[in-house]
Amino acid sequence: MEVAAFYGFSALAILAALFILFSKNLIYGAFALLLAFLGIAALFVLAGADFLGVAQIMIYVGGILVLLMFGIMLTQRAIQQEGPSRHNRVEVPITRKVWGFVIGIGIVGVLAKIIFSANFRMSGDAVSRKSTIKTIGVELMTSHLLPFEIAAILLLVALIGAAYLALNRNPAQ
Amino acid sequence: MIPNPNIPEVSIPSVIQNIPLQHYLILSTLLFVIGIIGVLTRRNAIIIFMSVELMLNAANLLLIAFSSYRSDPSGQVFVFFIMAVAAAEVAVGLAIIVMIYRNTRNTDIGFLNKLKW
Secondary structure (H helix, E strand, O other), rough: OOOHHHHHHHHHHHHHHHHHHHOOHHHHHHHHHHHHHHHHHHHHOOOOOHHHHHHHHHHHHHHHHHHHHHHHHHOOOOOOOOOOOOOOOOOOOHHHHHHHHHHHHHHHHHHHHHHOOOOOOOOOOOOOOOOOOOHHHHHHHOOHHHHHHHHHHHHHHHHHHHHHHHHOOOOOO | OOOOOOEEEEEEEHHHHHHOHHHHHHHHHHHHHHHHHHHOOOOOOHHHHHHHHHHHHHHHHHHHHHHHOOOHHHHHHHHHHHHHHHHHHHHHHHHHHHHHHHHHHEEEEEOOOOOOO
């Protein structure tokens, strides 16, 4: 049952990722990204990280994906803006695509060689499933307290910076 | 997947014993490389952005798999920080893409050739 769920969600994530890679429509790509995030959240839960699975759904699906949708809608051309001053499509030679795939397949080969030559073993015996929320909370509040506070400041700075960057400085537009 | 006798007994969820660690690693590798190919071959800035998110998720999955197999909660804490940084990155990156669109009326990175040598 768990094995079937693992392979099912893996297939979902990989197919959604491939759809993003080949889709021409941005909105379809964003919805495929939603599927990929959901599949990866399910894999988090299967790997015993229930808190991070929920955090994945809340942060990525609820926050990042909605922001991406806003970005797509803010950067789409309206039909009436088509005119002689509009740029044409940039022609990119096919060699770039070929090199992209060659480099990707090369990285797959190197990583697969490392993965199959390493000898990973489990450290310990299996126990019954228990929640990781308490462990993560204790870790965050004791040994990782300073990075936790720095992350809070980073989020505040990024929020202010993004609002300042996206400000419309030309009121005539 | 035999237990290591040198390390004292620690807690590993019984769920993940059914799936070899290699399968998690291969899945993460595939997702990461799909992200790399997306960054290298696509030209729309938002699609490149989505591919970067996919690569971040692949790294998170790898960290969580190793954290469960080593029964070390530090990996999950790292993933928590990566998620916070990814949220910040998306906010700033999308603001930059919106500014690029305001300046070039396009999100195709082929138009960003002002600094080309």
